[in-house]
Amino acid sequence: DQQVKQNSPSLSVQEGRISILNCDYTNSMFDYFLWYKKYPAEGPTFLISISSIKDKNEDGRFTVFLNKSAKHLSLHIVPSQPGDSAVYFCAASEKSGSGNAGKLIFGQGTTLQVKP
């Protein structure tokens, strides 16, 4: 029973173009969402997050969009760079104060390749 799903195992884009990574969730109690980037032989690195009270959060080239009614979020990278090539994980957790606060549920990851 996967509560967080990343249906695309891989994505390939050209340098300079937009990369869009998608994530779906099923648990309506989730209210905090994060994206992590992972290079081989390293731990996941926090990239960007969004709270359920927002529908968009932007940080430089990275923007996360949240559609609560569709239980869907996406990460946009513009413009994409070869150094962005990595595995991207979507993660979700319930709100602070709930019994599951802090418990991150991860998707399976999407491998992004940005070609020069």
Add this chain to the structure above:
Amino acid sequence: DAGVIQSPRHEVTEMGQEVTLRCKPISGHNSLFWYRQTMMRGLELLIYFNNNVPIDDSGMPEDRFSAKMPNASFSTLKIQPSEPRDSAVYFCASSLRLADTQYFGPGTRLTVL
């Protein structure tokens, strides 16, 4: 600033042996998490602590797995006895407070022969 530190980075052992993985969280962080990553199950939370107290160990696969946090700067994950299916990458993460952003260590790659 030092991030989350894990040791060893690689561990190869034989079935039946005891394995101990170590983690030093970021100084000042009050919450610590242990994860396991496998091809089949992805990244899954095993156990987490808040202020050195275990909060939820429902992700620990079997009684062969145990974790401790004797103080705010050190935690261990022990597998005894180890089995080949325990082979995975084990990550430790820490956060300032329980629901804050988690920062991961580099992981320990465990191979049980």
